[in-house]
Amino acid sequence: MKISFELNGELKYLEVDPGERLAALLRRLGMKSIKEGCGTGDCGACTVLVDGRAVRSCLMVAPQVQGRRVMTVEGLGTLDDPHPLQRAFLDSGAVQCGFCTPGMILVAHELLTRNSSPTPDQVREAISGNLCRCTGYVKIVDAVLLAARWKREGKWR
Amino acid sequence: MHGGRVRRFHFARDVEEALSLLAAYGSRGAVLAGGVDLLRSPRGDVEGLVDITRIGLSSVRETGGGVAIGATTTLSGVLESQAGHDYAGGILPEVLRAVASLPLRNMATLGGAVVSAHPWADIPTALVALGAEVRWQGEREGRSLVEELYRTPFRGLFRSAVVTEVRFPPWNGAFAYEKVGRTRYDIALLNACCGVGVEDGRIAWARVAVGARPTRGERLPWAEEALVGRVPGEPLWNEVRRLVEERIEVGEDRRASGEWRRTVAGVLVARAVARAARKASA
Ligand SMILES: Cc1cc2nc3c(=O)[nH]c(=O)nc-3n(C[C@H](O)[C@H](O)[C@H](O)COP(=O)(O)OP(=O)(O)OC[C@H]3O[C@@H](n4cnc5c(N)ncnc54)[C@H](O)[C@@H]3O)c2cc1C
Numbered sequence A: 001m002k003i004s005f006e007l008n009g010e011l012k013y014l015e016v017d018p019g020e021r022l023a024a025l026l027r028r029l030g031m032k033s034i035k036e037g038c039g040t041g042d043c044g045a046c047t048v049l050v051d052g053r054a055v056r057s058c059l060m061v062a063p064q065v066q067g068r069r070v071m072t073v074e075g076l077g078t079l080d081d082p083h084p085l086q087r088a089f090l091d092s093g094a095v096q097c098g099f100c101t102p103g104m105i106l107v108a109h110e111l112l113t114r115n116s117s118p119t120p121d122q123v124r125e126a127i128s129g130n131l132c133r134c135t136g137y138v139k140i141v142d143a144v145l146l147a148a149r150w151k152r153e154g155k156w157r
Numbered sequence B: 001m002h003g004g005r006v007r008r009f010h011f012a013r014d015v016e017e018a019l020s021l022l023a024a025y026g027s028r029g030a031v032l033a034g035g036v037d038l039l040r041s042p043r044g045d046v047e048g049l050v051d052i053t054r055i056g057l058s059s060v061r062e063t064g065g066g067v068a069i070g071a072t073t074t075l076s077g078v079l080e081s082q083a084g085h086d087y088a089g090g091i092l093p094e095v096l097r098a099v100a101s102l103p104l105r106n107m108a109t110l111g112g113a114v115v116s117a118h119p120w121a122d123i124p125t126a127l128v129a130l131g132a133e134v135r136w137q138g139e140r141e142g143r144s145l146v147e148e149l150y151r152t153p154f155r156g157l158f159r160s161a162v163v164t165e166v167r168f169p170p171w172n173g174a175f176a177y178e179k180v181g182r183t184r185y186d187i188a189l190l191n192a193c194c195g196v197g198v199e200d201g202r203i204a205w206a207r208v209a210v211g212a213r214p215t216r217g218e219r220l221p222w223a224e225e226a227l228v229g230r231v232p233g234e235p236l237w238n239e240v241r242r243l244v245e246e247r248i249e250v251g252e253d254r255r256a257s258g259e260w261r262r263t264v265a266g267v268l269v270a271r272a273v274a275r276a277a278r279k280a281s282a
């Protein structure tokens, strides 16, 4: 079947298999930031934003995004020009192997879009469904709080 | 990363179209709401998915002290609504914040939670405690208290009927929810939803439900009776804790022993009732 949706600001109109997972479709379209950690909704490595809300792309079939806006980390910033949220992860040492990082950043993006002054506990709550096997989470929480400060200071785009 | 043998995907335009698509597929069709459950544990026999999220069933309305929630309202949608927030001493945010994590709450719907009704889940325990009523459209319109629905083979019913709304009645009092899991994100090892009304310094009514025992949440009528007419306070909470420990039926599974569940059930009920009473008296 044919579906159309917006991917990182670009309109897509393409043929999908009705049972194809959104995670698989997005990787097929080159969005390699999306990882399949578990495929059962438990790890958060496949998180994307649909209409600005974080969702698990491993638990969606492609047709569900018909007419929606999908954003992956590729749409947030580039290597040369990272988004402040990405810069905050780098500056805080919140990235080790990087497998969980795109999901963490997108969950943080939804949190900070709605609340620029989260408490550390609100940050922990927001990322509680995203697993990281490397960092121990402390630096990820620091990164989100740093990005929040930059947002309050008007440094976000 | 594949959705089994799914061959067709339909966006139903209204409930009638969803029903006729389900009828055409017979046992090979399925309603898709958030998809969280359906895609986590795909049914190998499903060929046609009928998406019902775009047919106007996402709303939260206040109904004279109660609240009516459309079946495809996401858990985040309920959490963000004023009516959902204010109901019965803020019980819905307490329960829904205990469900999974933000991205899953952005996807999962209340109707999907009613139908999937996992024994370890938080929502069924609350629905039973709160006296929620589920409404559906099938060959005929139907409605039932969730508590009664769960005593029937309800999953078969929803192969050819669509849940349209869940209604929560008004309560002159407050509810509280307690859950024990291994982490903030874990499913419950045990959960309890309790409510009381306080009049003239005494408990006027009580509702006590305990779930993940490991069976699905059910009320404990004998615990409710033990509370009614009594003066709220520490001695009563201790009495209820001991009573629940003595009488509750629990089982064991790979997640927790029966002995552990028995002891913790008493503590959770006592805590939830005490908190509900404090909220009701405030
Ligand atoms: C990783 C994970 C963690 C979870 N953690 C928790 C937790 O901590 N606590 C908790 O309580 N629950 C938890 N759940 C369960 C979750 O709340 C439910 O799976 C979810 O609410 C289902 O809603 P849905 O809209 O995604 O349903 P779907 O997956 O779309 O549907 C589930 C079932 O219900 C049927 N259905 C859906 N809507 C309707 C309708 N309106 N009418 C008729 N049939 C319908 C579908 O055909 C399907 O059989 C978890 C689930 C996952 C995957």
Ligand code: FES
Pocket: A035, A036, A037, A038, A039, A040, A041, A042, A043, A044, A045, A046, A047, A056, A057, A058, A059
């Ligand atoms: S791959 Fe989707 S949550 Fe783990």
Ligand code: FES
Pocket: A094, A095, A096, A097, A098, A099, A100, A101, A131, A132, A133, A134, A135
């Ligand atoms: S940095 Fe390796 S899993 Fe998080």
